[in-house]
Amino acid sequence: xxxxxxxxxxxxxxxxxxxxxxxxxxxxxxxxxxxxxxxxxxxxxxxxxxxxxxxxxxxxxxxxxxxxxxxxxxxxxxxxxxxxxxxxxxxxxxxxxxxxxxxxxxxxxxxxxxxxxxxxxxxxxxxxxxxx
Numbered sequence: 131x132x133x134x135x136x137x138x139x140x141x142x143x144x145x146x147x148x149x150x151x152x153x154x155x156x157x158x159x160x161x162x163x164x165x166x167x168x169x170x171x172x173x174x175x176x177x178x179x180x181x182x183x184x185x186x187x188x189x190x191x192x193x194x195x196x197x198x199x200x201x202x203x204x205x206x207x208x209x210x211x212x213x214x215x216x217x218x219x220x221x222x223x224x225x226x227x228x229x230x231x232x233x234x235x236x237x238x239x240x241x242x243x244x245x246x247x248x249x250x251x252x253x254x255x256x257x258x259x260x261x262x
Contacts, residue, residue, distance in 0.1 A: 137203055138182060138183075138203075139180035139181065139182055139203075140180065140181060140203045140204075141177065141178050141179070141180060141181075142158075142162060142167070142169065142174060142177060142178075142179045142180070142181050142187075143155055143158040143159040143162055143177035143178070144158075145181055145200065145203065145204065145216070146158040146161075146162075146187075146189075147207060148204040148206065148207045148208075148213065148216065149198075149204065149213050149216045149217050150207070150210060150213040151189075151191060151196070151198075158177070159177035161189065161190075162174060162175065162176070162177045162179075163175060163176070163177060165189065165190055166189070166190070167187065167188070167189040168187070168188040168189070169181060169185050169186070169187055170185055170186055171186075171188075181200055181203075182200065182203075183200050183201065183202060183203060184199065184200060185199070185200045186198070186199050186200075186220065187199075187200065195221075196219070196221070197219070197220040197221040198217045198218070198219060198220065199217060199218040199220055200216070200217060201215065201216055201217050201218050202215060202216050203216070204216050
């Protein structure tokens with residue numbers, strides 16, 4: 131019996147899909163072909179580019195710029211905890227800070243302050259006209 135050796139390289143689109151950065155492999159391929167993805171600071175435009183363990187990937191995911199080091203090459207697209215074992219996040223997303231130009235938070239109102247409800251209007255009408 132001959133055992134198969136683990137692959138030493140893997141297509142970048144397949145790895146991004148297996149590591150769950152993209153929902154489908156087609157979306158990963160489109161992001162590579164259209165967007166600025168870098169492998170070890172070198173731009174890559176082909177989804178078939180081969181990556182190895184230790185490569186550093188820089189790419190946009192939504193509004194975030196992700197910097198990821200390839201820790202392992204996967205054999206399948208598994209569950210999220212398994213996918214997280216495939217990479218090390220070199221620049222984890224920071225906690226959201228309030229934007230400097232954001233409007234101030236809305237002030238709290240006291241109970242009963244503001245526009246009266248329909249029930250309040252009916253109670254007021256009963257006080258004015260007892261036959262109501």
